[in-house]
Amino acid sequence: MLMRETPVVIAGPVGQIEALLLENKSLDNEQPRGIALICHPNPVQGGTMLNKVVSTLQRTARDAGLITLRFNYRGVGASEGSHDMGTGEVDDAQAAAKWLREKHPDLPMTLFGFSFGGFVAASLGGRLEAQGVQLKHLFMVAPAVMRLGEQDQLPQHGELTVIQPETDEVIDPQLVYDWSEKLQRPHELLKVAECGHFFHGKLTDLKDLILPRLSN
Template sequence: MTTTQDATPHPDLPAPGQGRDLLLPGAAGNLEVMLAAPRELAPRGIAVICHPHPLYGGAMSNKVTYTLAAIALKAGFYALRFNFRGVGRSEGAHDEGKGETEDTLLLVDWLRQRVPEHFPLMLAGFSFGGYVSVAAAARARPALQISVAPPFGGRFVYETRPLRPPCPWLVIHSRDDDTVAFDATAAALAAYEPPAELHAVDGAGHFFNGRLGDIQQAAADFIQRHLPAA
Protein backbone atom coordinates (compact mmCIF):
# COMPACT_ATOMS: atom_id res chain seq x y z
CA MET A 1 0.00 0.00 0.00
CA THR A 2 1.12 3.55 -0.68
CA THR A 3 1.21 6.38 1.81
CA THR A 4 -1.76 7.99 0.05
CA GLN A 5 -3.83 4.84 0.44
CA ASP A 6 -2.85 4.64 4.10
CA ALA A 7 -4.01 8.22 4.69
CA THR A 8 -7.19 8.22 2.59
CA PRO A 9 -9.74 5.42 2.96
CA HIS A 10 -10.53 3.49 -0.20
CA PRO A 11 -13.76 4.72 -1.84
CA ASP A 12 -15.32 1.26 -1.50
CA LEU A 13 -15.13 1.51 2.29
CA PRO A 14 -17.98 3.09 4.29
CA ALA A 15 -17.56 6.28 6.28
CA PRO A 16 -17.03 6.09 10.05
CA GLY A 17 -20.07 4.65 11.79
CA GLN A 18 -21.73 3.77 8.49
CA GLY A 19 -22.56 0.49 6.74
CA ARG A 20 -22.69 -0.40 3.09
CA ASP A 21 -24.73 -3.13 1.37
CA LEU A 22 -22.75 -4.65 -1.48
CA LEU A 23 -22.95 -7.40 -4.06
CA LEU A 24 -19.45 -8.75 -4.56
CA PRO A 25 -18.27 -11.53 -6.89
CA GLY A 26 -17.84 -14.96 -5.34
CA ALA A 27 -16.66 -18.19 -6.91
CA ALA A 28 -20.25 -19.20 -7.84
CA GLY A 29 -21.88 -15.81 -8.36
CA ASN A 30 -22.48 -12.59 -6.50
CA LEU A 31 -22.45 -12.55 -2.71
CA GLU A 32 -24.60 -10.29 -0.57
CA VAL A 33 -22.32 -8.38 1.81
CA MET A 34 -22.76 -5.95 4.68
CA LEU A 35 -19.60 -3.95 5.35
CA ALA A 36 -19.51 -1.56 8.32
CA ALA A 37 -16.90 0.87 9.61
CA PRO A 38 -16.14 1.60 13.27
CA ARG A 39 -17.56 4.79 14.71
CA GLU A 40 -15.57 5.48 17.85
CA LEU A 41 -12.05 4.38 16.87
CA ALA A 42 -9.97 5.04 13.79
CA PRO A 43 -9.95 1.80 11.76
CA ARG A 44 -7.06 -0.45 12.73
CA GLY A 45 -8.00 -3.84 11.33
CA ILE A 46 -10.49 -5.92 9.36
CA ALA A 47 -12.85 -8.72 10.36
CA VAL A 48 -14.79 -11.23 8.28
CA ILE A 49 -17.64 -12.99 10.07
CA CYS A 50 -19.40 -16.18 8.91
CA HIS A 51 -22.99 -17.14 9.74
CA PRO A 52 -24.53 -20.48 10.79
CA HIS A 53 -25.73 -23.27 8.51
CA PRO A 54 -27.84 -22.01 5.58
CA LEU A 55 -29.90 -25.20 5.39
CA TYR A 56 -31.08 -24.60 8.96
CA GLY A 57 -32.03 -20.95 8.59
CA GLY A 58 -28.59 -19.40 8.96
CA ALA A 59 -27.99 -15.94 7.48
CA MET A 60 -25.80 -12.93 8.13
CA SER A 61 -28.68 -11.39 10.09
CA ASN A 62 -28.27 -14.08 12.77
CA LYS A 63 -27.94 -12.40 16.17
CA VAL A 64 -24.69 -14.15 17.14
CA THR A 65 -23.15 -13.25 13.78
CA TYR A 66 -24.34 -9.67 14.22
CA THR A 67 -22.90 -9.61 17.76
CA LEU A 68 -19.49 -10.76 16.51
CA ALA A 69 -19.54 -7.97 13.92
CA ALA A 70 -20.50 -5.43 16.60
CA ILE A 71 -17.60 -6.62 18.77
CA ALA A 72 -15.20 -6.16 15.85
CA LEU A 73 -16.51 -2.65 15.18
CA LYS A 74 -16.13 -1.64 18.80
CA ALA A 75 -12.52 -2.84 18.69
CA GLY A 76 -11.83 -0.61 15.67
CA PHE A 77 -12.17 -3.15 12.85
CA TYR A 78 -14.02 -2.88 9.58
CA ALA A 79 -16.59 -5.68 9.92
CA LEU A 80 -17.74 -7.68 6.90
CA ARG A 81 -20.67 -10.09 7.12
CA PHE A 82 -22.01 -11.93 4.10
CA ASN A 83 -24.68 -14.40 3.12
CA PHE A 84 -23.45 -17.80 2.06
CA ARG A 85 -24.39 -19.17 -1.35
CA GLY A 86 -28.14 -19.44 -1.87
CA VAL A 87 -29.03 -17.20 1.09
CA GLY A 88 -30.73 -13.84 0.56
CA ARG A 89 -29.35 -12.22 -2.58
CA SER A 90 -26.26 -14.44 -2.70
CA GLU A 91 -26.16 -16.58 -5.82
CA GLY A 92 -25.22 -20.24 -6.11
CA ALA A 93 -26.16 -23.23 -3.97
CA HIS A 94 -24.97 -24.65 -0.66
CA ASP A 95 -21.64 -26.44 -1.09
CA GLU A 96 -21.22 -28.20 2.28
CA GLY A 97 -18.55 -25.73 3.38
CA LYS A 98 -16.08 -26.16 0.52
CA GLY A 99 -17.37 -23.36 -1.70
CA GLU A 100 -18.24 -21.27 1.35
CA THR A 101 -14.60 -21.43 2.43
CA GLU A 102 -13.46 -20.26 -1.00
CA ASP A 103 -15.94 -17.37 -0.88
CA THR A 104 -14.65 -16.37 2.55
CA LEU A 105 -11.10 -16.24 1.19
CA LEU A 106 -12.20 -14.15 -1.80
CA LEU A 107 -13.84 -11.62 0.50
CA VAL A 108 -10.79 -11.49 2.76
CA ASP A 109 -8.69 -10.69 -0.30
CA TRP A 110 -11.18 -8.05 -1.48
CA LEU A 111 -11.06 -6.31 1.88
CA ARG A 112 -7.29 -6.55 2.23
CA GLN A 113 -6.84 -4.81 -1.13
CA ARG A 114 -8.67 -1.77 0.26
CA VAL A 115 -6.92 -1.22 3.57
CA PRO A 116 -3.31 -0.60 4.66
CA GLU A 117 -1.11 -3.68 4.54
CA HIS A 118 -0.41 -3.56 8.26
CA PHE A 119 -4.10 -3.97 9.22
CA PRO A 120 -4.55 -7.31 11.04
CA LEU A 121 -7.31 -9.71 10.05
CA MET A 122 -9.74 -11.30 12.48
CA LEU A 123 -11.81 -14.25 11.31
CA ALA A 124 -14.92 -15.14 13.28
CA GLY A 125 -17.95 -17.32 12.91
CA PHE A 126 -20.83 -19.06 14.62
CA SER A 127 -21.67 -22.77 14.40
CA PHE A 128 -21.19 -23.87 10.74
CA GLY A 129 -19.76 -20.42 10.09
CA GLY A 130 -17.26 -21.02 12.87
CA TYR A 131 -16.12 -24.13 11.03
CA VAL A 132 -15.92 -22.34 7.66
CA SER A 133 -13.85 -19.49 9.08
CA VAL A 134 -11.45 -21.96 10.71
CA ALA A 135 -11.15 -23.84 7.41
CA ALA A 136 -10.21 -20.56 5.72
CA ALA A 137 -7.60 -19.63 8.31
CA ALA A 138 -4.67 -21.65 6.95
CA ARG A 139 -4.65 -19.58 3.75
CA ALA A 140 -6.02 -16.31 5.11
CA ARG A 141 -3.43 -16.16 7.93
CA PRO A 142 -5.50 -14.14 10.42
CA ALA A 143 -4.03 -12.41 13.43
CA LEU A 144 -6.97 -13.53 15.60
CA GLN A 145 -9.67 -16.19 15.37
CA ILE A 146 -12.97 -16.30 17.30
CA SER A 147 -15.33 -19.25 17.03
CA VAL A 148 -18.70 -19.64 18.73
CA ALA A 149 -19.93 -23.25 19.04
CA PRO A 150 -17.92 -24.55 16.06
CA PRO A 151 -18.56 -28.15 14.92
CA PHE A 152 -15.61 -30.43 14.27
CA GLY A 153 -17.38 -33.52 12.97
CA GLY A 154 -20.68 -35.01 11.90
CA ARG A 155 -23.15 -33.70 9.34
CA PHE A 156 -22.06 -30.07 9.59
CA VAL A 157 -18.52 -30.34 8.17
CA TYR A 158 -16.78 -31.67 5.09
CA GLU A 159 -13.25 -31.95 6.47
CA THR A 160 -12.20 -34.38 9.19
CA ARG A 161 -8.48 -33.55 9.40
CA PRO A 162 -7.45 -31.26 12.27
CA LEU A 163 -7.84 -27.58 11.52
CA ARG A 164 -5.83 -25.12 13.58
CA PRO A 165 -5.75 -21.38 12.88
CA PRO A 166 -2.14 -20.07 12.88
CA CYS A 167 -2.91 -17.42 15.50
CA PRO A 168 -4.46 -16.90 18.94
CA TRP A 169 -7.84 -18.65 18.89
CA LEU A 170 -10.84 -18.20 21.19
CA VAL A 171 -13.65 -20.77 21.22
CA ILE A 172 -16.85 -19.86 23.09
CA HIS A 173 -19.23 -22.74 23.79
CA SER A 174 -22.10 -23.47 26.16
CA ARG A 175 -21.94 -26.70 28.10
CA ASP A 176 -25.65 -27.39 27.44
CA ASP A 177 -25.48 -26.92 23.65
CA ASP A 178 -27.92 -29.44 22.15
CA THR A 179 -26.87 -28.83 18.52
CA VAL A 180 -23.06 -28.96 18.69
CA ALA A 181 -21.97 -31.04 21.67
CA PHE A 182 -19.68 -29.19 24.07
CA ASP A 183 -17.80 -32.38 25.02
CA ALA A 184 -17.01 -33.10 21.36
CA THR A 185 -15.64 -29.60 20.89
CA ALA A 186 -13.56 -29.80 24.06
CA ALA A 187 -12.15 -33.19 23.00
CA ALA A 188 -11.26 -31.92 19.52
CA LEU A 189 -9.57 -28.81 20.88
CA ALA A 190 -7.54 -30.85 23.36
CA ALA A 191 -5.71 -32.45 20.42
CA TYR A 192 -4.39 -29.12 19.12
CA GLU A 193 -0.98 -27.71 19.96
CA PRO A 194 -0.97 -24.98 20.98
CA PRO A 195 -4.49 -25.39 22.35
CA ALA A 196 -7.27 -22.96 21.66
CA GLU A 197 -8.55 -20.82 24.51
CA LEU A 198 -11.88 -22.45 25.41
CA HIS A 199 -14.37 -20.17 27.18
CA ALA A 200 -17.15 -22.35 28.55
CA VAL A 201 -20.47 -20.92 29.69
CA ASP A 202 -23.46 -22.55 31.34
CA GLY A 203 -27.11 -22.37 30.32
CA ALA A 204 -26.74 -20.49 27.02
CA GLY A 205 -27.78 -23.31 24.70
CA HIS A 206 -26.63 -23.24 21.09
CA PHE A 207 -28.03 -19.82 20.18
CA PHE A 208 -27.06 -17.87 23.34
CA ASN A 209 -30.61 -16.59 23.79
CA GLY A 210 -30.43 -13.80 26.35
CA ARG A 211 -26.72 -14.48 26.78
CA LEU A 212 -25.06 -12.50 24.02
CA GLY A 213 -23.28 -10.52 26.73
CA ASP A 214 -21.22 -13.63 27.50
CA ILE A 215 -19.89 -13.58 23.94
CA GLN A 216 -19.28 -9.83 24.04
CA GLN A 217 -17.31 -9.95 27.26
CA ALA A 218 -15.17 -12.96 26.35
CA ALA A 219 -14.41 -11.72 22.83
CA ALA A 220 -13.65 -8.14 23.87
CA ASP A 221 -11.23 -9.37 26.54
CA PHE A 222 -9.57 -11.72 24.04
CA ILE A 223 -9.06 -8.94 21.46
CA GLN A 224 -7.72 -6.53 24.06
CA ARG A 225 -5.19 -9.07 25.34
CA HIS A 226 -3.86 -10.01 21.92
CA LEU A 227 -4.34 -6.82 19.89
CA PRO A 228 -4.57 -3.99 22.42
CA ALA A 229 -5.75 -0.65 21.11
CA ALA A 230 -3.03 1.94 20.70
Protein backbone atom coordinates in the same frame (compact mmCIF):
# COMPACT_ATOMS: atom_id res chain seq x y z
CA MET B 1 -18.81 7.39 15.65
CA LEU B 2 -20.39 6.68 12.24
CA MET B 3 -21.65 3.16 12.73
CA ARG B 4 -23.96 2.26 9.86
CA GLU B 5 -23.17 -0.78 7.72
CA THR B 6 -23.25 -0.33 3.95
CA PRO B 7 -24.57 -3.02 1.57
CA VAL B 8 -21.87 -4.16 -0.86
CA VAL B 9 -21.63 -6.76 -3.61
CA ILE B 10 -18.50 -8.89 -3.92
CA ALA B 11 -17.50 -11.02 -6.91
CA GLY B 12 -17.55 -14.62 -5.68
CA PRO B 13 -16.50 -17.92 -7.24
CA VAL B 14 -20.08 -18.73 -8.39
CA GLY B 15 -21.53 -15.23 -8.71
CA GLN B 16 -22.15 -12.18 -6.60
CA ILE B 17 -21.89 -12.29 -2.80
CA GLU B 18 -24.19 -10.09 -0.72
CA ALA B 19 -22.40 -8.43 2.21
CA LEU B 20 -22.52 -5.62 4.76
CA LEU B 21 -19.45 -3.46 5.32
CA LEU B 22 -18.74 -1.14 8.24
CA GLU B 23 -15.77 1.14 7.62
CA ASN B 24 -15.80 2.28 11.27
CA LYS B 25 -14.77 5.89 10.66
CA SER B 26 -14.70 7.86 13.88
CA LEU B 27 -15.41 11.55 14.23
CA ASP B 28 -12.05 12.17 15.88
CA ASN B 29 -10.12 10.64 12.95
CA GLU B 30 -8.94 7.70 15.03
CA GLN B 31 -7.73 4.99 12.67
CA PRO B 32 -9.32 1.52 12.61
CA ARG B 33 -7.33 -1.10 14.54
CA GLY B 34 -7.93 -3.94 12.12
CA ILE B 35 -10.40 -5.74 9.87
CA ALA B 36 -12.84 -8.48 10.83
CA LEU B 37 -14.65 -11.04 8.67
CA ILE B 38 -17.65 -12.78 10.21
CA CYS B 39 -18.95 -16.16 8.97
CA HIS B 40 -22.57 -17.11 9.61
CA PRO B 41 -24.18 -20.44 10.63
CA ASN B 42 -25.64 -23.28 8.58
CA PRO B 43 -27.65 -21.91 5.62
CA VAL B 44 -29.69 -25.11 5.34
CA GLN B 45 -30.97 -24.46 8.85
CA GLY B 46 -31.78 -20.81 8.15
CA GLY B 47 -28.41 -19.26 8.97
CA THR B 48 -27.70 -15.86 7.43
CA MET B 49 -25.45 -12.87 8.04
CA LEU B 50 -28.32 -11.30 10.00
CA ASN B 51 -28.31 -14.06 12.64
CA LYS B 52 -28.38 -12.50 16.12
CA VAL B 53 -25.10 -14.12 17.21
CA VAL B 54 -23.42 -12.90 14.02
CA SER B 55 -24.86 -9.43 14.67
CA THR B 56 -23.43 -9.52 18.20
CA LEU B 57 -20.00 -10.50 16.86
CA GLN B 58 -20.18 -7.66 14.33
CA ARG B 59 -21.10 -5.07 16.96
CA THR B 60 -18.39 -6.33 19.30
CA ALA B 61 -15.74 -6.03 16.58
CA ARG B 62 -17.11 -2.58 15.72
CA ASP B 63 -16.86 -1.45 19.33
CA ALA B 64 -13.25 -2.65 19.43
CA GLY B 65 -12.43 -0.32 16.53
CA LEU B 66 -12.37 -2.88 13.72
CA ILE B 67 -13.69 -2.54 10.18
CA THR B 68 -16.23 -5.34 9.77
CA LEU B 69 -17.56 -7.38 6.87
CA ARG B 70 -20.30 -9.98 7.15
CA PHE B 71 -21.67 -11.78 4.11
CA ASN B 72 -24.12 -14.40 2.90
CA TYR B 73 -22.82 -17.68 1.50
CA ARG B 74 -23.87 -18.83 -1.94
CA GLY B 75 -27.61 -19.43 -2.17
CA VAL B 76 -28.42 -17.24 0.85
CA GLY B 77 -30.26 -13.94 0.47
CA ALA B 78 -29.06 -12.19 -2.67
CA SER B 79 -25.86 -14.26 -2.95
CA GLU B 80 -25.85 -16.28 -6.14
CA GLY B 81 -25.31 -20.00 -6.49
CA SER B 82 -26.56 -22.90 -4.38
CA HIS B 83 -25.48 -24.41 -1.09
CA ASP B 84 -22.38 -26.57 -1.09
CA MET B 85 -22.20 -27.18 2.68
CA GLY B 86 -18.45 -27.54 2.60
CA THR B 87 -15.59 -26.15 0.57
CA GLY B 88 -17.92 -23.91 -1.46
CA GLU B 89 -18.79 -21.78 1.54
CA VAL B 90 -15.09 -21.58 2.43
CA ASP B 91 -14.43 -20.43 -1.14
CA ASP B 92 -17.04 -17.69 -0.65
CA ALA B 93 -15.39 -16.62 2.62
CA GLN B 94 -12.02 -16.55 0.88
CA ALA B 95 -13.39 -14.24 -1.81
CA ALA B 96 -14.84 -11.95 0.87
CA ALA B 97 -11.54 -11.94 2.78
CA LYS B 98 -9.59 -11.13 -0.37
CA TRP B 99 -11.93 -8.23 -1.16
CA LEU B 100 -11.61 -6.84 2.36
CA ARG B 101 -7.83 -7.22 2.48
CA GLU B 102 -7.43 -5.49 -0.88
CA LYS B 103 -9.28 -2.47 0.55
CA HIS B 104 -7.19 -2.45 3.74
CA PRO B 105 -3.93 -4.32 3.03
CA ASP B 106 -2.03 -2.87 6.00
CA LEU B 107 -4.53 -3.77 8.73
CA PRO B 108 -4.39 -7.05 10.70
CA MET B 109 -7.25 -9.48 10.11
CA THR B 110 -9.46 -11.22 12.67
CA LEU B 111 -11.87 -14.00 11.71
CA PHE B 112 -15.11 -14.89 13.49
CA GLY B 113 -17.25 -17.94 12.86
CA PHE B 114 -20.44 -19.11 14.56
CA SER B 115 -21.59 -22.75 14.40
CA PHE B 116 -21.11 -23.91 10.76
CA GLY B 117 -19.33 -20.57 10.36
CA GLY B 118 -16.78 -21.74 12.92
CA PHE B 119 -15.79 -24.50 10.52
CA VAL B 120 -15.70 -22.00 7.63
CA ALA B 121 -13.58 -19.46 9.53
CA ALA B 122 -11.13 -22.10 10.76
CA SER B 123 -10.67 -23.61 7.30
CA LEU B 124 -10.33 -20.14 5.77
CA GLY B 125 -7.73 -19.20 8.38
CA GLY B 126 -5.58 -22.15 7.33
CA ARG B 127 -5.91 -21.23 3.67
CA LEU B 128 -4.96 -17.61 4.32
CA GLU B 129 -1.94 -18.61 6.37
CA ALA B 130 -0.79 -20.92 3.57
CA GLN B 131 -0.92 -17.85 1.30
CA GLY B 132 1.30 -15.89 3.68
CA VAL B 133 -1.46 -13.98 5.48
CA GLN B 134 -0.96 -13.97 9.24
CA LEU B 135 -4.14 -13.64 11.24
CA LYS B 136 -4.31 -11.64 14.42
CA HIS B 137 -7.11 -13.70 15.99
CA LEU B 138 -9.56 -16.48 15.15
CA PHE B 139 -12.76 -16.77 17.19
CA MET B 140 -14.73 -20.02 16.86
CA VAL B 141 -18.12 -19.73 18.60
CA ALA B 142 -20.08 -22.96 19.22
CA PRO B 143 -18.09 -24.32 16.25
CA ALA B 144 -19.10 -27.29 14.09
CA VAL B 145 -15.72 -28.96 14.66
CA MET B 146 -17.06 -32.28 13.34
CA ARG B 147 -16.95 -30.77 9.84
CA LEU B 148 -13.20 -30.15 9.98
CA GLY B 149 -11.43 -32.77 7.91
CA GLU B 150 -7.79 -33.48 7.16
CA GLN B 151 -7.91 -30.96 4.32
CA ASP B 152 -9.04 -28.22 6.73
CA GLN B 153 -5.85 -27.01 8.36
CA LEU B 154 -6.21 -24.45 11.12
CA PRO B 155 -3.84 -21.48 11.15
CA GLN B 156 -0.87 -22.16 13.38
CA HIS B 157 -0.10 -18.54 14.22
CA GLY B 158 -2.11 -15.75 15.79
CA GLU B 159 -4.45 -16.16 18.72
CA LEU B 160 -7.23 -18.75 18.76
CA THR B 161 -10.24 -18.52 21.06
CA VAL B 162 -12.95 -21.20 21.17
CA ILE B 163 -16.21 -20.28 22.93
CA GLN B 164 -18.59 -23.14 23.70
CA PRO B 165 -22.00 -23.02 25.42
CA GLU B 166 -22.21 -25.74 28.06
CA THR B 167 -25.84 -26.65 27.27
CA ASP B 168 -25.57 -26.44 23.48
CA GLU B 169 -28.47 -28.33 21.90
CA VAL B 170 -27.06 -28.20 18.34
CA ILE B 171 -23.33 -28.87 18.73
CA ASP B 172 -22.47 -31.51 21.33
CA PRO B 173 -20.25 -29.60 23.80
CA GLN B 174 -18.20 -32.73 24.51
CA LEU B 175 -17.22 -32.92 20.84
CA VAL B 176 -15.77 -29.42 21.11
CA TYR B 177 -14.05 -30.18 24.42
CA ASP B 178 -12.47 -33.36 23.01
CA TRP B 179 -11.39 -31.55 19.86
CA SER B 180 -9.86 -28.77 21.95
CA GLU B 181 -7.98 -31.25 24.11
CA LYS B 182 -6.43 -32.90 21.05
CA LEU B 183 -5.58 -29.64 19.32
CA GLN B 184 -1.80 -29.28 19.14
CA ARG B 185 -1.56 -25.52 18.80
CA PRO B 186 -1.97 -23.03 21.70
CA HIS B 187 -5.53 -21.79 22.16
CA GLU B 188 -8.09 -20.74 24.73
CA LEU B 189 -11.32 -22.65 25.43
CA LEU B 190 -14.05 -20.63 27.15
CA LYS B 191 -17.14 -22.45 28.43
CA VAL B 192 -20.39 -20.51 28.89
CA ALA B 193 -22.52 -21.96 31.69
CA GLU B 194 -26.30 -22.38 31.37
CA CYS B 195 -26.12 -21.31 27.73
CA GLY B 196 -27.64 -22.89 24.62
CA HIS B 197 -26.40 -22.80 21.06
CA PHE B 198 -27.98 -19.47 20.11
CA PHE B 199 -26.92 -17.66 23.32
CA HIS B 200 -30.51 -16.80 24.30
CA GLY B 201 -30.17 -14.33 27.17
CA LYS B 202 -26.38 -14.63 26.95
CA LEU B 203 -25.43 -12.35 24.07
CA THR B 204 -24.08 -9.74 26.49
CA ASP B 205 -21.95 -12.45 28.10
CA LEU B 206 -20.60 -13.36 24.67
CA LYS B 207 -19.67 -9.76 23.97
CA ASP B 208 -18.04 -9.44 27.39
CA LEU B 209 -15.86 -12.47 26.63
CA ILE B 210 -14.74 -11.23 23.23
CA LEU B 211 -14.32 -7.47 23.62
CA PRO B 212 -11.32 -7.48 25.99
CA ARG B 213 -9.61 -10.06 23.79
CA LEU B 214 -9.98 -7.73 20.81
CA SER B 215 -8.69 -4.75 22.75
CA ASN B 216 -5.29 -6.26 23.57
